[in-house]
Amino acid sequence: MAIEIKPLEQFTIERLIPLHIGGLDVSYTNSALVMTIAVVLVTALVLLATRRAALVPGRWQSVAEMSYEFVADMVETNAGHGGMQYFPFVFTLFMFVLLGNSLGLIPYSFTFTSHIIVTFALAITIFIGVTIIGIARHGWHFLSLFAPSGVPAVLLVLLIPIELLSYCIRPFTLSIRLFANMLAGHTMLAIFGGFAASLPLFAILPLGIDVLIYFLELLVAVLQAYVFAILTCLYLHDALHLH
Amino acid sequence: MTQGDPQEPLNHLGRRIEEAQRAAGASTGQRSEGPQSSFGSSLALAWRIGIELLVAVVVGTGIGWAIDRWLGTRPWGMIILFFLGVAAGMLNVWRAVTGAGMAVGYRQQQQAARAAKDGRKDGD
Numbered sequence: 001m002a003i004e005i006k007p008l009e010q011f012t013i014e015r016l017i018p019l020h021i022g023g024l025d026v027s028y029t030n031s032a033l034v035m036t037i038a039v040v041l042v043t044a045l046v047l048l049a050t051r052r053a054a055l056v057p058g059r060w061q062s063v064a065e066m067s068y069e070f071v072a073d074m075v076e077t078n079a080g081h082g083g084m085q086y087f088p089f090v091f092t093l094f095m096f097v098l099l100g101n102s103l104g105l106i107p108y109s110f111t112f113t114s115h116i117i118v119t120f121a122l123a124i125t126i127f128i129g130v131t132i133i134g135i136a137r138h139g140w141h142f143l144s145l146f147a148p149s150g151v152p153a154v155l156l157v158l159l160i161p162i163e164l165l166s167y168c169i170r171p172f173t174l175s176i177r178l179f180a181n182m183l184a185g186h187t188m189l190a191i192f193g194g195f196a197a198s199l200p201l202f203a204i205l206p207l208g209i210d211v212l213i214y215f216l217e218l219l220v221a222v223l224q225a226y227v228f229a230i231l232t233c234l235y236l237h238d239a240l241h242l243h
Numbered sequence: 244m245t246q247g248d249p250q251e252p253l254n255h256l257g258r259r260i261e262e263a264q265r266a267a268g269a270s271t272g273q274r275s276e277g278p279q280s281s282f283g284s285s286l287a288l289a290w291r292i293g294i295e296l297l298v299a300v301v302v303g304t305g306i307g308w309a310i311d312r313w314l315g316t317r318p319w320g321m322i323i324l325f326f327l328g329v330a331a332g333m334l335n336v337w338r339a340v341t342g343a344g345m346a347v348g349y350r351q352q353q354q355a356a357r358a359a360k361d362g363r364k365d366g367d
Contacts, residue, residue: 177290223284
């Protein structure tokens with residue numbers, strides 16, 4: 001009768017194809033499998049939907065065009081002038097995170113964005129990339145980002161470390177936001193699912209809550225992909241224009 | 244599709260889109276500020292504020308701890324960096340709430356303030 005509820009079991013990494021190269025564990029895992037599926041799906045969507053591009057778009061072409069326009073609009077408004085140069089990167093990022101979030105909502109699937117190392121790898125890539133872009137564009141003038149103009153020298157002693165710190169925590173906030181949202185949502189789904197399994201008489205209550213949470217998670221999946229991409233645009237804007 | 248004029252189906256579609264838009268006019272006007280989207284955006288903002296505050300403090304303290312370990316200045320690095328982390332977190336929250344995005348620095352605010360002042364002058 002006692003059904004064990006293991007809400008965190010869904011996040012276990014399983015090695016599908018064990019692979020060790022030079023002492024490094026580079027096995028092909030379930031996480032990597034879902035990532036591959038996500039990449040293949042996005043590529044297929046964009047390639048197949050636009051292959052027979054019609055003036056009056058069909059369903060799939062509409063989906064591809066809408067996502068393209070959505071991201072293009074986001075980059076243009078948030079990254080500002082010259083930001084469109086980085087559109088391919090932001091589009092790839094948005095679609096990858098979006099597919100990762102939503103593929104994870106399919107039962108028995110795996111949410112790779114619920115692993116901090118995945119989101120942190122994405123965030124630190126953005127952080128390093130944006131910093132390099134900023135320095136390449138503005139040289140060491142880029143550092144003026146940390147020194148607000150028109151501030152007394154005494155305050156600068158305090159402000160520069162604070163600004164520097166608030167710049168350096170960006171990859172952490174960016175990655176933890178996405179990871180924590182996904183982890184919390186999926187854990188909640190699993191816990192209420194477990195309640196439904198262990199309370200057969202009243203299963204309808206936790207089940208109903210689960211359905212509602214599922215809808216909330218669909219919203220969160222899109223929203224977090226959007227937040228991730230839009231923050232990337234804002235960071236790019238900083239680096240391109242020094243605000 | 245094989246009707247003589249190739250523009251014909253397009254015109255037809257244009258008419259249908261216009262009619263649909265007119266029919267949906269009232270609802271589309273409200274949709275952008277409907278409960279769903281405002282709920283979503285406030286949820287995102289709430290998450291962002293929480294994460295921003297927490298992470299700044301944790302990362303600041305962590306850096307302080309690392310500096311202490313490296314230079315043997317325990318406990319000063321941790322104490323100072325803790326407070327700097329709190330300050331940075333609050334700064335980021337303030338930026339997130341006032342809609343300044345995540346921009347480091349103040350130039351944006353100065354420009355916005357100047358623009359607002361100019362706008363008011365023009366208006367009066």
